[in-house]
Amino acid sequence: MSGIEIVIGVVLGLVVNEATDLSPWLGRVLVRWAAGIEYADEDPQRPVRSEELQALINVRPGKLLKLLTGLGFLSAAVLTRLRRLVGSDADGSLAEALPPREYREDEPTMLVARYLFATERYRGEWKRHWIHIAKAGSVILLYGVLGVWVTQLRIKPQYAGFLTAAICVATLVVIAYRFAGWWFDRFVITNKRVMMTRGVLWRRVRMVPLMRVVDIQYNQSVLGRLLSYGSFTSGDRTTRRTISQLRDLPNPNELYLRLLEEMYEPTAVEARLGADDEDTEPAAPATDEVIAGLEKLVLSIESLIAALGRSER
Structure with a gap:
């Protein structure tokens, strides 16, 4: 190994070490940016959310994982901001249908x-976290694969195709049912x-x-x-x-x-x-619409009675 290679190895090691030490600090900076993107400047939830995310960064194990967590929160905040902008009204106000949290x-x-x-x-x-249905679906899929494998090894060829199709259909049905259960729970x-x-x-x-x-x-x-x-x-x-x-x-x-x-x-x-x-304004009463609907209903009944009277004559 030449002297240049030794120097390059030492320099690269120092760079990697310094970058790793900067990861926790950079992760905290990213979550502060995420809170700023997710909430407006005057929103009192902004500093609270920033403190919560920084505390979450501090309890993450390792150094690079802190940086990756910060990047994850920053990307989620950017996506939330984009959803608000896409769903905004004509005057630029944020759509109420898209909750910030x-x-x-x-x-x-x-x-x-x-x-x-x-x-x-x-x-x-x-709802439960998506990992719940992911774990259940993985186990069911594993059993399905094992069932197909055993069928191909142990069952006669004239019956193997039918049983393989039945196992695949049953596996898909069970996964769909478990997904529906996850969705409705x-x-x-x-x-x-x-x-x-x-x-x-x-x-x-x-x-x-x-x-x-x-x-x-x-x-x-x-x-x-x-x-x-x-x-x-x-x-x-x-x-x-x-x-x-x-x-x-x-x-x-x-x-x-x-x-x-x-x-x-x-x-x-x-x-x-x-x-x-x-803070929320009460909904406007719909009394006028109800009265108008009742008047139309009465007129319809009167016209129906008049038509029945003319038919009897």
Whole structure:
């Protein structure tokens, strides 16, 4: 090895080392940019979101992973901004149909509304993370491939083609059914309880009252930290035992804080939601349209009666 090659190797090693040390700092800079792109300057959520993302960068293992996480949040913020611009009104105002964040106090969907009673306040609903259906689909696909392989080895050729086609169709049907179950399943939070609705053809509802929950925590694997999903475990206030475990929920850190706020600071939640309701303008009454419709209905009935009278004559 010549002297030039040694010098080049040392220089490249120093460059790589310095670039690696800069990765955490650059990751924090990128998430600050992401918060600035996602929220307007006057939005009070902007500094809060920036602090949350920087804290998330700090807990990411390694150095390059911090940089990759920052790039991921920055790209997501740019996509969100582009969606807002594409869905903007003619005067340039942002379309209300595109929420800036995933978590909003909205009206419950039809999948959840039927299980809520009138006096409880709806706080939000979430599907499981996409990794849940990815894991289930991978396992089902693996079994399908093994079934086809065994069929080709063990079954006579005159029957192998039919059984192979049957296994492929059954695999696709099971994957489609599991996908539908993932799509219809909902994790729901109200001011009274935590609820999980499951099933496509047979619906199953499981709920835990908030007053019974003494301990709630979430666990994240290494892959869960990379893709932002985790599992929740809740304990019983009286028996001190695990009463529920929910796997593969999205954004577990924010969801965990949402649950804690609902459990220990319900008055703060009500105050915030009340302020949001005051900011929204009430919908204009549709009394005139209703009266006009009733008048048209009466005229139609009168004309029908007159036509029947002329036909009897």
